[in-house]
Amino acid sequence: MIREVLRLEGIFANAHNVPTLYNAWLNLQKNEIVGLFGLNNSGRTTLIQILCGNILPTAGRIYRNEKPVVLLSPVHAKQMGIVRINSFNSLFLDFDLTNNIFLMPENPKRFLVNEQVHAMQSQAILNFLGLRIPSKTKVRDLNLVEQFIVLLARAIAEHAEIIVIEDILFTFTEDQLTTIHNVLKIICKEGISILLSEYRAKTLMHLCDRIFVVREGTIASICSSDQFDEKKLTSIMIGQKIKEPLYRSGKILRNQGSPLLEWQNVCYGKMLKSFSMAIHKSQIVGLLCNNKHMLEGILAVLKIPHPTQGQILFRQRPLLRSAIYRDIFLIPENDIIYENLSMNENITLLAQKEFSLPFGIIPHSKIQMLYNELVLPHFMEELSEMRKHSIKAFSRKMRLELSLCRALMLGPSILVLINPTKLMDSLSVTQILRKIVHLKERAGISILLISNNIYDQLHICDTILFTGEKKVLTQFDMNRHSSDDVLTYYRAYMGR
Incomplete structure (x- = not known):
């Protein structure tokens, strides 16, 4: 038998x-x-x-x-x-x-x-x-x-x-x-x-x-x-023991090897001057920027990597515009969610555009595979909750989660998040910060967190950068500095 x-x-x-x-x-x-x-x-x-x-x-x-x-x-x-x-x-x-x-x-x-x-x-x-x-x-x-x-x-x-x-x-x-x-x-x-x-x-x-x-x-x-x-x-x-909790805790191992993304003395118009920073693999870098024009300069160079002086390196090579979206994905403060589309259509929209075949043919099997492999492992419960609501009824937390799912469809190495927790309730903030750390630890994605909320950065960042005068003023390595060190500097920084 x-x-x-x-x-x-x-x-x-x-x-x-x-x-x-x-x-x-x-x-x-x-x-x-x-x-x-x-x-x-x-x-x-x-x-x-x-x-x-x-x-x-x-x-x-x-x-x-x-x-x-x-x-x-x-x-x-x-x-x-x-x-x-x-x-x-x-x-x-x-x-x-x-x-x-x-x-x-x-x-x-x-x-x-x-x-x-x-x-x-x-x-x-x-x-x-x-x-x-x-x-x-x-x-x-x-x-x-x-x-x-x-x-x-x-x-x-x-x-x-x-x-x-x-x-x-x-x-x-x-x-x-x-x-x-x-x-x-x-x-x-x-x-x-x-x-x-x-x-x-x-x-x-x-x-x-x-x-x-x-x-x-x-x-x-x-x-x-x-x-x-x-x-x-x-x-x-x-392949390793689970680390709990998901918030950054204790001492962090120093990053080894070359940076994944590096800005070397970047100048851009009147907005940036000798701006330098580095992001390593599986690292969360916080960037505190309280100057609107400087932030616009940072985002402009991220979208079109052609500074007037200096260079931006990705994997030790000059950053190409083709790497934007697929390798480095930027999620703005109020990312666009199309209320006339379904949740799945919103998530897969950019991937369909990126991977479409000649004559506009969409490879549906590949899109489904990317969804199964890159999105579901990290957002199963969130997607289940989203399905219970219409897009118009989505909370700010749900909208950000949908944007994160959309980004993951392209398999980025770096996510750039602009004020991700702004106007969220405390529970939603906690859940979003844990999810960001989850993406770092479980998906190996590096995060550039551009936020004016120093407490968000203290919770999850490995490195915190303070900017001003068109450049990075001070860098805190959270492997060597305490939260009190950062807050002391922050109070002086905000009082300038």
Whole structure:
């Protein structure tokens, strides 16, 4: 009797000539729920894409029911019994459950569909999954858990033997996950296996029999249910122990090597004169500037890096204008949010423009991959909360979070934030500052925080620069100076 329904061995893959998977592997037993857990750019999404026929590996073997196969396309993967669920957007809210479960005729050569048969079949599947709702009900009238069950029902109607569920479960509460776990167990008893791909360890721990941890393109560890521990799994995922709290605390290791971004004696019109500063990798630099014209000069040179004198180096080479947005992304104090667009459209807008193909063709699969790899790991809970509101009803905190998501879609090395917490309540300020530190520590992004709020800078910055007279006046290294040192200087600085 066949027990192993899927195995991937020695999988290698590249993206843009950069290796994304290195000797990765995965196996799935019959009736089993397995989790795939990994950070952004770990290769987790690439492994799912290979399994679902979206891309071909450069090397490796895939076995389905212990027989070697080549998954040439998503259609081919579906013919092999592999069905993927990765978005609620595939549901038609104004269609009833039957028409959502059976989207296409079983035989496309026929023009007539026996709606009565489909209605009976869909009702039987829904009853089997414990959703005792008339199949004529519109999807719009269901809650989120019920909508998810409809997606599972569709997979069963498509004769799935392996259901791949990707980045969709983070929206559910613990109680909802318990309901979902019961439904998944019902499915597994019918001989169907399930692969869950998620960024949250807690979600996978709630649902899975085993968890594969992906790190840097390979499988770093496999944990069975009796070994589940959230901190352990997360530490394995990132390759080091978790640092708590997220605020800067204690002494900070000095940055080694050359600066990521360096301004050398930059002059710009009458606004800047011999302006020098440096930002290292995974560093938060605070810039306190109380002169409006000087701030305008700094921002002007950041947008178009052509100072009248001096130079700006990025990775030890002259900064090119093409690096702006993709490598160095600036989020202004009141960033534009398009209220006539959806949340996802606002987030992906610049990425669609940046990565569009000739003739304006948008590579939707790449945009989805960037969203899954670069945004979801860091803003799962925030995005879930945003979905509950219209864009017009977004708080200042939500608007900034949306701007941060938009920036992450381009994979920047440096984020420049202008007064990010201005006019926010204290709770929102705390959450935003923690998120900034999170992006530094978990995503390896450097931050230039231009703010007049010295307390924000004291909370999270590794280095604080005071500017005046068109240049940097004083620099405080928080590895060597105390908050009292900075505040003493700040009082004198503001009294000038």
